[in-house]
Amino acid sequence: MTRNICSIATLCLPTLLWSATAGAASLGVQNAEPAPSASTSLAPPSDPNALRICASKNQPPLSMADETGLENKIAVVVAETMKRKPQFVWTDRPAIYVVRDLLDKKLCDVVIGLDTGDPRVASSKPYYRAGYVFVTRADRGLDIKSWNDARLKSLGHLAVAFGSPGEVLMKDMGLYENNMNYLYSLVNFRSARNQYTQIDPSRMVQEVATGSADIAVAFAPDVARYVKSSTTALRVESIADDAAKSNGEKVPQQFDQSVGVRRDDTALLAQIDAALTTAKPKIDAILEAEGVPLLSLAH
Known part of the structure; x- marks a missing residue:
């Protein structure tokens, strides 16, 4: 979601005809981050039967207030696989800010669509590349x-x-x-x-x-x-993953995507990993319907 350059993820695929750093997948410019805005949703009360999903209202086509974004759809599948109710916690800001403004403040519990290994979070096993x-x-x-x-x-x-x-x-x-x-x-x-x-x-x-x-x-x-x-x-x-700067420094073109949780939320991370395994066919179907070409996972 934060094609959070990986804001992003961007957002990473065989030749097809279709009718936020250099190593990050997603789109983003993070030179100066604004202070949290009053437009950020209030956190819903804690509910063990719900999965609180951090999300931006304004990150098309990945995340949108009407829940038709690619990552919104994936979030719903993950929550339902976990036998929980999907509960979106929204911000008007771009998705590059949801970790800092929502997840870190415990206003929500998961972020969809981060690069695997994003240092701000504990990331799930990748569910697509x-x-x-x-x-x-x-x-x-x-x-x-x-x-x-x-x-x-x-x-x-x-x-x-x-x-x-x-x-x-x-x-x-x-x-x-x-x-x-x-x-x-x-x-x-x-x-x-x-x-x-x-x-x-x-x-x-x-x-x-x-x-x-x-x-x-x-x-x-x-x-x-x-x-x-x-x-x-x-x-x-x-784009072939062979790009490099003139000094030989590699510039990656392909990225595994994961769900992010707070770094100390190991129990939830284990539940997410299990749900991703079960939900993989449904997630793949969403990606294919969107027209996203899929690559083999690197990990």
């Missing part, structure tokens, strides 16, 4: 699958999420400066310096569909829904 993708118009005939493809340097506008591995690589390759004004135009030139600023994933897909961008670089779960519903045929290529 996803990666970054290149999105282009199908009629362009582009089959770019790696950051090592020389054709990237000959393209025009590249739409890429701020704070993502793609932005890191564009800067290292000398491609960012020529795209900077374009990228900031997608957020109405709002500065990322002192506030969370991110390009809407649906906007990134639209830019490609209309031809305003030659290619978009995005975490597959962040854009799968919009690519699938596009009236313009789009091509999606999983």
Whole structure:
């Protein structure tokens, strides 16, 4: 959920045609975090028959107030598998803040969709693996699958999420400066310096569909829904996990996803792990219906 660059997770996939640090999956810019807002939901009373789920109202397509987000659906399946009632605890803030503002304050108990091993939490065993993708118009005939493809340097506008591995690589390759004004135009030139600023994933897909961008670089779960519903045929290529900066530093492109709980909540973590095993077929079905290509788990 916090494609919490992994805000995110981004949000990590074989060649398909679809009709918040550099090592994090999710989208996010965390230069300065605002103080907790009064718009954060009050915690529901403790109920052993409920699973309190930390969630953002405004992180489409992963988490939304109407509970139709990808991670909202997965959370419901996990809760029901545990024989508990899913109980969302909402914040108006982006998902990058739910750990600090909700989970750490014990206003809720689980966060869906964190990178496995996120140091802020105890993470469950991974329940799926996803990666970054290149999105282009199908009629362009582009089959770019790696950051090592020389054709990237000959393209025009590249739409890429701020704070993502793609932005890191564009800067290292000398491609960012020529795209900077374009990228900031997608957020109405709002500065990322002192506030969370991110390009809407649906906007990134639209830019490609209309031809305003030659290619978009995005975490597959962040854009799968919009690519699938596009009236313009789009091509999606999983990005090979072979990207590195010019100094040889690896820039990961694929990430396992987990459920996060507070680091001392070992009993709940064990229950979550058991539920994920039982619920795997239902979770896979949700991901496939969304159009998210799945990778083999690394762990």
